[in-house]
Structure formats: structure tokens, C-alpha cells
Amino acid sequence: xxxxxxxxxxxxxxxxxxxxxxxxxxxxxxxxxxxxxxxxxxxxxxxxxxxxxxxxxxxxxxxxxxxxxxxxxxxxxxxxxxxxxxxxxxxxxxxxxxxxxxxxxxxxxxxxxxxxxxxxxxxxxxxxxxxxxxxxxxxxxxxxxxxxxxxxxxxxxxxxxxxxxxxxxxxxxxxxxxxxxxxxxxxxxxxxxxxxxxxxxxxxxxxxxxxxxxxxxxxxxxxxxxxxxxxxxxxxxxxxxxxxxxxxxxxxxxxxxxxxxxxxxxxxxxxxxxxxxxxxxxxxxxxxxxxxxxxxxxxxxxxxxxxxxxxxxxxxxxxxxxxxxxxxxxxxxxxxxxxxxxxxxxxxxxxxxxxxxxxxxxxxxxxxxxxxxxxxxxxxxxxxxxxxxxxxxxxxxxxxxxxxxxxxxxxxxxxxxxxxxxxxxxxxxxxxxxxxxxxxxxxxxxxxxxxxxxxxxxxxxxxxxxxxxxxxxxxxxxxxxxxxxxxxxxxxxxxxxxxxxxxxxxxxxxxxxxxxxxxxxxxxxxxxxxxxxxxxxxxxxxxxxxxxxxxxxxxxxxxxxxxxxxxxxxxxxx
Amino acid sequence: xxxxxxxxxxxxxxxxxxxxxxxxxxxxxxxxxxxxxxxxxxxxxxxxxxxxxxxxxxxxxxxxxxxxxxxxxxxxxxxxxxxxxxxxxxxxxxxxxxxxxxxxxxxxxxxxxxxxxxxxxxxxxxxxxxxxxxxxxxxxxxxxxxxxxxxxxxxxxxxxxxxxxxxxxxxxxxxxxxxxxxxxxxxxxxxxxxxxxxxxxxxxxxxxxxxxxxxxxxxxxxxxxxxxxxxxxxxxxxxxxxxxxxxxxxxxxxxxxxxxxxxxxxxxxxxxxxxxxxxxxxxx
Numbered sequence: 001x002x003x004x005x006x007x008x009x010x011x012x013x014x015x016x017x018x019x020x021x022x023x024x025x026x027x028x029x030x031x032x033x034x035x036x037x038x039x040x041x042x043x044x045x046x047x048x049x050x051x052x053x054x055x056x057x058x059x060x061x062x063x064x065x066x067x068x069x070x071x072x073x074x075x076x077x078x079x080x081x082x083x084x085x086x087x088x089x090x091x092x093x094x095x096x097x098x099x100x101x102x103x104x105x106x107x108x109x110x111x112x113x114x115x116x117x118x119x120x121x122x123x124x125x126x127x128x129x130x131x132x133x134x135x136x137x138x139x140x141x142x143x144x145x146x147x148x149x150x151x152x153x154x155x156x157x158x159x160x161x162x163x164x165x166x167x168x169x170x171x172x173x174x175x176x177x178x179x180x181x182x183x184x185x186x187x188x189x190x191x192x193x194x195x196x197x198x199x200x201x202x203x204x205x206x207x208x209x210x211x212x213x214x215x216x217x218x219x220x221x222x223x224x225x226x227x228x229x230x231x232x233x234x235x236x237x238x239x240x241x242x243x244x245x246x247x248x249x250x251x252x253x254x255x256x257x258x259x260x261x262x263x264x265x266x267x268x269x270x271x272x273x274x275x276x277x278x279x280x281x282x283x284x285x286x287x288x289x290x291x292x293x294x295x296x297x298x299x300x301x302x303x304x305x306x307x308x309x310x311x312x313x314x315x316x317x318x319x320x321x322x323x324x325x326x327x328x329x330x331x332x333x334x335x336x337x338x339x340x341x342x343x344x345x346x347x348x349x350x351x352x353x354x355x356x357x358x359x360x361x362x363x364x365x366x367x368x369x370x371x372x373x374x375x376x377x378x379x380x381x382x383x384x385x386x387x388x389x390x391x392x393x394x395x396x397x398x399x400x401x402x403x404x405x406x407x408x409x410x411x412x413x414x415x416x417x418x419x420x421x422x423x424x425x426x427x428x429x430x431x432x433x434x435x436x437x438x439x440x441x442x443x444x445x446x447x448x449x450x451x452x453x454x455x456x457x458x459x460x461x462x463x464x465x466x467x468x469x470x471x472x473x474x475x476x477x478x479x480x481x482x483x484x485x486x487x488x489x490x491x492x493x494x495x496x497x498x499x500x501x502x503x504x505x506x507x508x509x510x511x512x513x514x515x516x517x518x519x520x521x522x523x524x525x526x527x528x529x530x531x532x533x534x535x536x537x538x539x540x541x542x543x544x545x546x547x548x549x550x551x552x553x554x555x556x557x558x559x560x561x562x563x564x565x566x567x568x569x570x571x572x573x574x
Numbered sequence: 575x576x577x578x579x580x581x582x583x584x585x586x587x588x589x590x591x592x593x594x595x596x597x598x599x600x601x602x603x604x605x606x607x608x609x610x611x612x613x614x615x616x617x618x619x620x621x622x623x624x625x626x627x628x629x630x631x632x633x634x635x636x637x638x639x640x641x642x643x644x645x646x647x648x649x650x651x652x653x654x655x656x657x658x659x660x661x662x663x664x665x666x667x668x669x670x671x672x673x674x675x676x677x678x679x680x681x682x683x684x685x686x687x688x689x690x691x692x693x694x695x696x697x698x699x700x701x702x703x704x705x706x707x708x709x710x711x712x713x714x715x716x717x718x719x720x721x722x723x724x725x726x727x728x729x730x731x732x733x734x735x736x737x738x739x740x741x742x743x744x745x746x747x748x749x750x751x752x753x754x755x756x757x758x759x760x761x762x763x764x765x766x767x768x769x770x771x772x773x774x775x776x777x778x779x780x781x782x783x784x785x786x787x788x789x790x791x792x793x794x795x796x797x798x799x800x801x802x803x804x805x806x807x808x809x810x811x812x813x814x815x816x817x818x819x820x821x822x823x824x825x826x827x828x829x830x831x832x833x834x835x836x837x838x839x840x841x842x843x844x845x846x847x848x849x850x851x852x853x854x855x856x857x858x
Contacts, residue, residue, distance in 0.1 A: 013778050343755060345757060345758060369760075372758065375758075377754075380751070384750055386752055387756075389774060398769075445755075448755065452759060452760075462707030
């Protein structure tokens with residue numbers, strides 16, 4: 001490594017709001033060496049994306065402006081460069097990739113053309129040369145058959161391949177610096193490992209410098225050379241990875257490290273042993289050979305009859321009262337469909353679901369009535385799960401009123417108690433979801449689930465959309481609630497570390513089937529199925545000395561009912 | 575959106591609110607002005623709108639008759655002022671009933687889907703297949719000319735746009751997590767439809783109803799112009815334009831002032847619609 005490629009000094013970004021000026025980035029300085037991977041870590045709103053947007057001057061609104069500082073790229077100060085000059089820098093010297101590859105790729109343009117376009121524009125190649133160069137880049141980012149795949153459209157690829165394509169687009173002009181803004185957050189954990197590995201390979205081969213924005217310290221520990229911790233637009237800590245991880249200087253960094261789920265917890269880390277288990281012989285929930293099929297997407301012009309896709313394919317599961325069961329699997333594995341089928345929100349194709357002794361297929365009315373009053377669901381996206389027009393208090397009061405177990409006069413008091421239960425201040429009763437943070441919204445969502453006084457709560461990826469420290473708080477809340485209220489909890493997640501922390505038992509789903517189930521500690525220590533092992537192995541550990549696994553899946557046995565088009569995930573039920 | 579509304583009401587002083595929502599403010603002010611004129615018509619109109627004074631037929635605008643007089647010697651200013659009552663009524667009633675009917679049908683069709691949806695949406699297609707005015711005219715011809723026929727025809731034909739708008743919103747909203755949550759909590763369908771989903775779906779239609787009011791106003795004027803709406807001698811802008819037509823080359827003021835009133839009122843509605851859209855965040 002030689003001198004810095006990029007040198008940022010006192011970068012300040014401000015925005016005027018309501019007459020006052022708010023500082024979004026507060027005098028941030030750091031250097032990026034050639035071939036260095038810098039991890040920018042912080043929670044949402046910490047300004048990590050804003051810094052990178054400021055570097056290429058793609059600020060989200062014209063009101064937001066760089067008010068001070070210098071951004072030196074090879075001696076040029078980007079902060080004072082004109083828009084025309086900036087255009088030559090973007091792409092050619094600094095490439096960017098984003099969290100959601102689907103929305104950043106042009107859906108009506110062939111993958112290869114999107115790469116070739118940049119090459120032609122920035123390097124002045126003719127179309128034939130550009131195509132050859134694009135094919136080569138596609139090969140470099142791991143497309144198995146680049147010459148043929150050049151002509152495919154983005155929708156023909158899976159999420160992981162699209163992210164590879166985005167990286168290829170960013171690399172097309174041979175940039176010196178690659179900014180990767182949460183590049184793997186939307187991806188499954190095994191795919192994430194592959195993409196991270198690709199980024200590291202590219203660094204080694206091309207001497208690329210990478211700024212990796214992420215909220216996951218595990219990723220940083222595995223891939224980065226140095227770490228910069230941001231909070232409220234300020235750079236709290238910046239240093240080599242090992243030093244920051246081993247001896248964090250700032251209290252905030254310490255708390256971030258602590259809330260990483262792969263850290264062993266000092267207390268309460270071992271899942272609670274369900275002492276009451278042997279007493280209850282009757283399972284609360286019994287699923288027997290459940291199959292849920294959907295009509296396949298797309299027009300079946302060339303096929304006769306309807307193609308169906310089995311989202312859940314022959315699942316059997318028993319859950320005892322008071323148990324906490326985690327269901328893990330990647331997107332498209334049928335976890336959410338299973339959850340909705342259990343609650344009677346999706347029609348069952350065949351098989352049985354029985355809740356507290358009554359069968360959903362045979363006594364539908366009766367069972368549904370039971371489910372509606374004794375089971376509740378917590379959703380993934382806390383904002384989408386709450387009616388934006390109702391205050392939290394109105395929303396809870398309505399549930400209590402409809403459920404009809406609380407006398408009208410006692411409802412306001414009960415709303416207060418529910419807010420206490422989820423550790424929300426009672427003043428939140430008058431607020432609407434939009435004025436709440438994600439974590440607060442999720443607490444309100446949990447309060448709504450508790451309002452029915454449920455025996456069973458199904459939490460569907462309920463922390464996936466939250467920052468790590470908030471995740472840890474919500475998990476603590478669940479742990480606390482289930483002991484206090486003797487809840488049965490079905491916890492669906494793609495994050496294995498969280499499941500390991502919270503659950504007694506884990507069920508691993510793959511392509512609509514249960515491939516492994518057992519006590520949490522046993523499964524994590526000794527995965528018997530190759531898929532489980534791959535899932536566990538792909539979690540980036542916060543210990544930098546544990547190597548990042550390859551994230552390769554076991555050779556898949558093609559399921560009978562699932563026609564898969566070019567490696568697309570089955571269906572995303574989220 | 576209501577939260578934004580409430581927040582605006584609570585925290586932001588009126589002056590700043592108006593500064594930020596100029597379109598809304600100008601639109602509301604224009605409509606307010608017309609409303610005031612309509613309410614105060616008996617007080618501010620200088621003459622009886624249907625009193626005929628043969629001595630001042632086709633008089634140029636002057637101090638005595640600021641907007642001039644028509645071929646019967648009626649004062650145009652007074653007629654424009656009294657016409658405000660009728661034309662505002664046309665715009666409001668002509669929008670309210672299609673809005674209510676369309677919203678209800680759209681909600682039900684979008685929420686239930688399946689056969690209900692198919693039936694209503696094919697009905698919408700059938701109505702849309704006819705040219706709008708032709709359909710209006712045939713209904714009014716069956717019912718007999720007059721304002722109430724016009725309102726009935728509007729209600730029968732105008733709901734389709736609202737039904738489509740709301741249905742599209744409902745299709746999106748019914749798969750939102752809070753709708754699923756409401757089902758899982760045992761809420762009745764009616765409650766989910768009307769209390770949870772409809773308030774979230776309706777903002778776009780409210781904005782549309784403002785531009786629709788413009789169209790209704792012009793339709794009302796057109797129908798009256800054709801002699802099927804408001805009957806003479808009642809003062810209504812469309813009728814006045816029609817009556818002034820034969821004198822357009824010699825007495826331009828007979829058509830100009832009522833025509834201008836239509837334009838300004840339409841302008842007010844359309845500004846209000848844009849402003850509401852901005853304010854309710856419909857385009858976000």
C-alpha cells in the first residue's frame with residue numbers, strides 16, 4: 001500500500017430545515033489507501049451513506065450542501081469541482097454499488113449492455129470492443145457463462161447475481177475506488193458471503209480501494225482493513241480493524257460490539273430451559289404434512305394446465321405450550337407462508353394445522369375464531385404493519401374493543417398497561433406511527449399482538465428491518481415477555497445468531513421443506529444437514545481470525561414441484 | 575397523512591403554512607371568494623337578476639351597469655352574482671354523489687376481488703365505452719331537462735373514475751401488513767375496509783375530485799348551453815353564455831363575464847386540487 005488514494009479533511013455537510021441549519025456530516029476526516037477496504041459502520045441516520053454521496057456529489061436534495069472541507073482524489077479537490085468535471089469522476093474514478101440491485105439496474109436493458117455503456121462512455125471503445133470488455137468483466141465477477149449471459153435481462157437473475165452485475169457495472173470503467181453501500185443487506189447469508197468474497201478478490205486482483213458501508217460488524221470484521229465508526233454525522237473512532245475490535249476507544253463502539261448477536265452474552269445467553277415442557281402433553285400447535293401451493297407467476301402459454309409452486313411442501317411440526325421455536329431459512333424457503341398458513345391467512349392445499357386441539361382444515365370456523373383470539377402476529381416492516389392514520393392508543397383500543405374481553409371503561413387503562421409491557425412511554429398513545437422510530441413502531445406492533453392476550457405469538461422476521469442495537473433490545477423484550485406471560489413464541493428469522501440467542505428449538509427450512517430440527521444448541525454445534533451447516537458457516541463472525549466461509553450451498557436436489565428458472569429464488573413471500 | 579395534517583395544525587404558524595402552500599392558499603381563497611359572493615348574493619347584487627328593463631337593452635358596461643345588460647335589459651353583474659349560487663351548487667353536488675358512489679363501489683370491488691370486482695369493473699368498462707356527453711345527454715333526455723336530471727345523470731356516469739381510483743389503491747393496501755394484521759386480530763371485513771383501508775386510500779380521490787369539479791362545472795355549463803340543464807330565466811353562467819352567443823359580435827359583455835367567471839372558478843378548483851395533493855402528499 002502506498003499513499004492515500006482518497007483523503008478527506010473536515011468534510012462538513014449541512015441542510016437548512018425550518019430556518020435553522022442542521023449538520024448532517026460534522027467535520028469528518030479520513031484517508032483511504034490504495035487497496036484498502038474501509039468499513040464505515042453506524043446505525044441508520046448516522047450519516048454513513050451521506051458521506052459517500054457527498055464524495056461523488058450525489059446528495060439526495062439540492063438543499064443539502066457541502067459547506068466545508070476538502071475531498072482530495074489524487075490531488076484533485078472534488079468538493080470544489082464543477083458538475084461537468086464531476087461527471088467524469090463518477091464511474092471512471094469512483095464506482096458505486098447499492099443495497100438493492102433490483103432498483104439500480106435498468107430492467108429493460110440487457111445486463112451486458114449496461115456494463116458496455118459505461119465502458120463506451122468513459123473509455124471511448126467501439127461497440128465490439130466494449131462488448132468484449134463487458135464479457136470479461138462479467139466473467140471476473142463470477143458469471144459462469146458470461147458470453148451468453150451478456151444478453152440476459154436483470155429479472156432473469158437471482159438477487160445475488162444481480163448484485164454481481166451491479167458490481168460489474170461499477171467496475172466497467174476501471175475505477176480506483178468502489179463505494180459499496182450496504183451491498184449485502186438485502187441478500188441471504190450464504191449469498192452475502194459469496195459477494196463479500198468477490199469484493200475481496202477484486203481488491204486483490206485490481207488493487208481497488210473499497211469503502212464498505214454496513215451496519216453489520218461481522219462483515220467488517222471479516223472483510224475490512226480498517227473501521228470508521230460514525231454516529232450523528234461524527235466520526236467517533238477510526239483505526240485498523242483489529243485494534244478497534246479488540247480495544248474500542250469509544251463507549252458507543254463498545255455498545256455496538258456488545259449488541260452483535262454472535263457475541264456470547266454474559267447473562268441469560270443460554271436459552272431458557274422450558275421447565276414446564278413435560279407437564280403439558282397436548283401440543284399447542286400441531287402441523288401435519290402441510291402443503292401450501294400457489295399458482296406459478298408468469299403466463300403459462302406454452303404449458304398446458306396451471307403450474308403450481310409449493311411454498312410449503314409437506315411440513316410437520318409440533319409446538320408445546322411455552323416453547324420458543326425458531327424457524328430459519330433463506331428467502332423463498334417458505335417460512336412466511338408457513339406462518340400465514342398457521343394463522344389461517346392463506347388457504348391450505350392439503351395437510352392439517354391444529355391449534356389448541358381444533359383442526360383448521362376440518363373445523364375452520366371454530367378454529368379461526370380461536371386463532372383470532374388466542375394467536376397474534378408481529379410483522380417484519382414495523383411501519384407497514386401499523387395503520388398510518390391511527391394513533392398507537394386508538395389502534396390498541398380498537399383491538400381491545402373488537403376482542404371484547406375488556407370492559408369499555410377499562411380500555412384506556414389497559415392500553416397504558418400494554419405500553420408499559422413493551423416499555424413504551426404512555427405518552428406514545430397519542431402519537432402516530434410516522435412520528436415513531438422503527439424500534440418504537442415495532443414495540444407498538446408487539447403491544448398490539450399482546451392486546452389479544454395471546455397464547456401464541458408468531459413473529460415474522462420482526463427484527464430484520466431494525467438496527468443492531470434496537471434488534472438486541474427487541475430480542476430482550478421478547479425474552480422478558482415470554483417468561484412473564486408464559487407465551488409460546490414462533491420466531492421466524494433468516495438471522496441464525498438471533499435465533500440461537502432466543503430460541504429453545506430451531507427448525508431449518510429449505511425450499512418449502514424442513515431439513516433439520518432440534519434443540520438450538522445441538523443444531524448449531526452439530527448441524528446434520530449440509531444446508532444447515534452452510535447457513536451456519538456463512539455467518540460473518542465478529543472475530544477477524546475466523547475466516548469468512550465460501551458460502552457455497554450443498555448441491556441442490558431439485559424439488560419436484562418447483563420449476564426454477566435460471567437460479568431464481570422460488571418465490572419471495574416477503 | 576393525517577399526522578402531517580395535525581402536525582401542521584399544531585406547530586406551524588399560519589403565515590408560514592401559507593407561505594409553504596401557496597397553491598393551496600390561492601385556490602382556497604378563490605373558492606372562498608366565490609362562496610362569499612354566493613352567500614351574499616341578495617345583499618351585493620345591484621339589481622334583480624331576472625328583472626327586465628326595456629330601456630337599457632344591450633347597454634355597454636357603465637357605472638350603472640358595470641358588466642352591462644343583456645338583450646332583455648337584465649343587469650349582467652347581478653346575473654353573474656346570482657349565477658354563482660347555481661354554479662357552485664352544480665360543482666359540489668355534481669362531485670359529491672359520484673364521489674360517494676364511486677368510493678363505495680371501488681372499495682368493495684378492490685377489497686373482495688373475484689366476481690364482485692369483475693362485475694363492477696365490466697360495468698365501468700361499459701360506461702366508459704360511451705362518449706361521456708352522449709351518455710349524459712341520453713340520460714337527461716329520458717328524465718326530462720332540468721338540474722335534478724343533470725345531477726342524476728352525473729351520479730350515474732361520474733362514479734366510474736372514483737371507483738377505478740379507489741379500487742387500485744385498495745388492491746395495494748389490502749395486501750399491506752396492517753391489513754393482514756387486522757385480519758389476524760379478528761376484525762370484521764367492514765371494519766377493515768372502511769375504517770382501516772379506505773382512509774388510507776381516499777386522499778388521491780379527494781385531489782381528483784377537485785379537478786373533477788372543474789369538469790362537472792364545464793359539463794353543467796355545456797348542458798345548460800344545450801338547453802337541457804338550468805332553464806331560463808334563471809341566471810346560470812352556461813345559460814348566459816348561450817344566450818349571449820347571438821350577440822357576440824355586437825355585445826361581447828354578455829358572454830365575456832359569465833365565461834370569465836367559469837374560468838376563474840375552474841382555476842380556483844384546480845389550484846385547490848393541486849395544493850391539496852401537495853399537502854396530503856399524494857404524489858409522494
